[in-house]
Amino acid sequence: MHLQLKRSKGRADTQDIELYMDIMIALSQKDGRNADSAVLERLADKLQLGTVSDLTVESRAVEKLIKERGGDLGETAEHILYLLKKMKGMQGIGSLGGDKIGFDSLSLSEVSLEKISSPVCPEDFRCPISLDLMQDPVIVATGQTYDRLYIQRWLDSGHKTCPKTQQVLPHLTLTPNYVLRSLIAQWCENHGVEMPNKAGSSRSDSSDVSFGNRTSIDNLVQQLYSRQIDVQRAAAEEVRLLAKRNADNRLLIAEAGAIPQLVKLLSSTDMKTQEHAVTALLNLSIHSSNKGFIVQAGAINRIIDVLKHGSMEARENAAATLFSLSVVDENKVIIGASGAIPPLVDLLRDGTVRGKKDAATAIFNLSIYQGNKFRAVRAGVVPPLIALLVDQSIGMVDEALAILAILATHQEGRIAIGQQSAIDILVELIHSGSARNKENAAAVLLALGMNDSSHLLAAMQLGVFEYLIELAQNGTTRARRKARDLLNLMSKQEHVP
Numbered sequence: 001m002h003l004q005l006k007r008s009k010g011r012a013d014t015q016d017i018e019l020y021m022d023i024m025i026a027l028s029q030k031d032g033r034n035a036d037s038a039v040l041e042r043l044a045d046k047l048q049l050g051t052v053s054d055l056t057v058e059s060r061a062v063e064k065l066i067k068e069r070g071g072d073l074g075e076t077a078e079h080i081l082y083l084l085k086k087m088k089g090m091q092g093i094g095s096l097g098g099d100k101i102g103f104d105s106l107s108l109s110e111v112s113l114e115k116i117s118s119p120v121c122p123e124d125f126r127c128p129i130s131l132d133l134m135q136d137p138v139i140v141a142t143g144q145t146y147d148r149l150y151i152q153r154w155l156d157s158g159h160k161t162c163p164k165t166q167q168v169l170p171h172l173t174l175t176p177n178y179v180l181r182s183l184i185a186q187w188c189e190n191h192g193v194e195m196p197n198k199a200g201s202s203r204s205d206s207s208d209v210s211f212g213n214r215t216s217i218d219n220l221v222q223q224l225y226s227r228q229i230d231v232q233r234a235a236a237e238e239v240r241l242l243a244k245r246n247a248d249n250r251l252l253i254a255e256a257g258a259i260p261q262l263v264k265l266l267s268s269t270d271m272k273t274q275e276h277a278v279t280a281l282l283n284l285s286i287h288s289s290n291k292g293f294i295v296q297a298g299a300i301n302r303i304i305d306v307l308k309h310g311s312m313e314a315r316e317n318a319a320a321t322l323f324s325l326s327v328v329d330e331n332k333v334i335i336g337a338s339g340a341i342p343p344l345v346d347l348l349r350d351g352t353v354r355g356k357k358d359a360a361t362a363i364f365n366l367s368i369y370q371g372n373k374f375r376a377v378r379a380g381v382v383p384p385l386i387a388l389l390v391d392q393s394i395g396m397v398d399e400a401l402a403i404l405a406i407l408a409t410h411q412e413g414r415i416a417i418g419q420q421s422a423i424d425i426l427v428e429l430i431h432s433g434s435a436r437n438k439e440n441a442a443a444v445l446l447a448l449g450m451n452d453s454s455h456l457l458a459a460m461q462l463g464v465f466e467y468l469i470e471l472a473q474n475g476t477t478r479a480r481r482k483a484r485d486l487l488n489l490m491s492k493q494e495h496v497p
Helices: 002-007 014-027 037-046 052-068 074-090 148-156 178-191 214-224 229-245 247-255 258-265 271-285 288-296 299-309 312-326 329-337 341-350 353-367 370-378 382-390 397-407 411-419 423-432 435-451 453-461 464-474 477-491
Strands: 137-139 145-147
Touching: 014 037, 014 074, 014 353, 014 397, 037 074, 052 074, 137 148, 137 178, 145 148, 214 229, 214 247, 214 258, 229 247, 229 258, 229 271, 247 258, 247 271, 247 288, 258 271, 258 288, 258 299, 271 288, 271 299, 271 312, 288 299, 288 312, 288 329, 299 312, 299 329, 299 341, 312 329, 312 341, 312 353, 329 353, 329 370, 341 353, 341 370, 341 382, 353 370, 353 397, 370 397, 370 411, 382 397, 382 411, 382 423, 397 411, 397 435, 411 435, 423 435, 423 453, 423 464, 435 453, 435 464, 435 477, 453 464, 453 477, 464 477
Parallel strands: none
Antiparallel strands: 137 145
């Protein structure tokens, strides 16, 4: 996975840039939003981590690497651990209070040397799901053994298969494995390891005992239809909060018929109600099956209206909702054709930092569809992107370069970038940017130069030839390749320095 993450950064073609942005989005947690399940599914598929078995193998490899290096792998390892945790949660096997290395705290610096040097647990004593020493081993119908807490969570999530073998379970009976539990107890005693106690239910408080049942949610949804504005506002806010907490709530709220009324509330004259409604739809859209319901309810045009005229928070969340919906390919076409891109560009230009980031991710995802590239260019997206390269204090150089790289695959995009006198900025990034910046800047310059040699000549006059020689020798694999391609192009020009 470490190698795959490195490979995903900075490629010029659409699929690789999409993977790179998916990773950035999945890792972004500054605003406390939940990761979109569709993004995680797409990411898991591309990284070949779509099954419990894949995640188990990868988790063991990462744990082994952490132990070998004394528990300190830095930021990259923390990113890997975080993504694995999210993907395990998506499979319904997220951590339930165990003490896995780094997975819950996401801080490798907190891993104790005592834990790293502890006796190696026999593989047969580990739960295939949690990878921890089993507390209450039970046997499923396929003959595989799991820790009761984790296999029960798997089954409660609606799965009907054995996580390890992927076989359909003919029945869901869990049979205690007393022999294995006895062997685990003996091993613990022999190695001075504390025998794990049987865990009671450690489910998250977010299961919502008060509201997480159909009757309570049905009553709440009925309040959305109230003619009293304050009742509507309070109900929309409560739905917003419930939808943020867990997947069960998102399904129940949708099944209760909340989505059509939330869509209507997007046109509410009460700004707070509108804000709660669009944010509730954002939270509901995290669940893949709800995306279709939201689009079918006619939400896109109303979301775009909020994006144009709502409060700043409502505009930000409208942009984030459009991104979430655009994860579905056919929605990219609908959203682009509905006029979403110009107000997204406005938010990119004039919004808060969070608003700019929401707009950037939405614009990027929409621009994966070829028909939206010219819409973004004609909406004036290139100047604010260049501005983000110039003002690096905002911290969006990566996003801006990724969008420019994908726009540079379209003729209008190349022309617009070339007209912005961006060559000097690209050359500077190739010279002194981060490894990721150098890759992407070289990708954009290569796309420009392949279609207009004047850009190559301008870059050479700014000293890029020397920087590319250095990059071709010491850059990342992809940076070296792009640098070599640029050097080859430049060698064909008449005025090689």
